[in-house]
Amino acid sequence: MPVLEVRDLRVRYNNTGPEILRGLDFSVEASDFCAVIGPSGAGKSTLIRCINRLVEPSGGSITLFGEDMLALNARDLRRMRRRIGMIFQEFNLVNRMSVMDNVLSGRLGYTGSLRSVFRLFPREDVEKALELLARVGLSDHVNKRADALSGGQRQRVGIARALMQQPDLLLLDEPTSALDPKISRDVMSLIRDLAREFDVPVLCNIHDVQLATEFCNRIIGLQDGIKKFDGPTETMQKANMEEIYAMEVL
Numbered sequence: 001m002p003v004l005e006v007r008d009l010r011v012r013y014n015n016t017g018p019e020i021l022r023g024l025d026f027s028v029e030a031s032d033f034c035a036v037i038g039p040s041g042a043g044k045s046t047l048i049r050c051i052n053r054l055v056e057p058s059g060g061s062i063t064l065f066g067e068d069m070l071a072l073n074a075r076d077l078r079r080m081r082r083r084i085g086m087i088f089q090e091f092n093l094v095n096r097m098s099v100m101d102n103v104l105s106g107r108l109g110y111t112g113s114l115r116s117v118f119r120l121f122p123r124e125d126v127e128k129a130l131e132l133l134a135r136v137g138l139s140d141h142v143n144k145r146a147d148a149l150s151g152g153q154r155q156r157v158g159i160a161r162a163l164m165q166q167p168d169l170l171l172l173d174e175p176t177s178a179l180d181p182k183i184s185r186d187v188m189s190l191i192r193d194l195a196r197e198f199d200v201p202v203l204c205n206i207h208d209v210q211l212a213t214e215f216c217n218r219i220i221g222l223q224d225g226i227k228k229f230d231g232p233t234e235t236m237q238k239a240n241m242e243e244i245y246a247m248e249v250l
């Protein structure tokens with residue numbers, strides 16, 4: 001059974017506006033590191049945000065870990081969201097908090113709480129956070145403020161925080177677009193290695209096709225809210241690329 005199954009997914013941001021996702025079908029398997037590529041405005045971020053219902057779909061279905069995401073009540077949605085690790089373009093760290101506290105906040109789901117303010121974390125959580133920080137190469141930065149780090153280091157904190165949740169799925173929204181090319185490659189390589197190590201499937205929205213083909217085993221190509229390609233990375237041909245990026249090639 002796929003980890004994630006999306007059927008006829010449709011999104012409108014308002015009733016009179018255009019349909020942004022126009023009937024998407026795809027699934028993500030347990031071993032996938034799946035890229036979502038496509039030109040600016042194709043709907044990549046909208047798609048990622050629908051999966052955890054940061055954006056409400058206007059039609060279709062999303063089945064995650066066998067549960068109907070669109071039928072969940074608020075409590076069950078929180079429970080499901082704890083199983084989804086997110087890594088963001090702008091890192092979304094709390095700048096004034098230490099690297100350690102940012103990682104520990106991963107235990108709380110998406111938002112911090114009084115627990116993190118008072119550092120009331122069990123010893124095993126602290127040990128786990130230290131292990132993850134070592135794994136992403138930040139052992140020497142544990143007590144620094146998040147805003148004292150470089151962009152690449154900040155994204156490594158974001159990666160450790162997402163893994164702190166012990167997620168069953170990672171959703172990545174342009175994880176490298178704020179980073180320079182060399183650091184982007186290092187970050188993608190780290191995410192790929194950790195996803196394998198922790199056995200977590202990944203759905204990754206990324207505009208850099210080179211990075212997508214280098215690191216992802218599968219590519220979904222969107223154009224204007226419609227799927228134009230879906231297959232193993234090595235099967236994507238120049239013609240597929242031209243179709244996905246038609247507007248830009250012309």
Ligand SMILES: Nc1ncnc2c1ncn2[C@@H]1O[C@H](COP(=O)(O)OP(=O)(O)OP(=O)(O)O)[C@@H](O)[C@H]1O
Binds near residue numbers: 020047
């Ligand atoms: N909150 C919103 N309200 C209304 N329209 C929106 C909203 N968010 C996105 N859109 C529109 O939806 C379309 C798809 O945007 P989306 O950000 O999903 O595309 P994208 O493929 O991620 O693009 P980019 O690579 O530029 O981030 C765009 O036309 C955008 O203007």
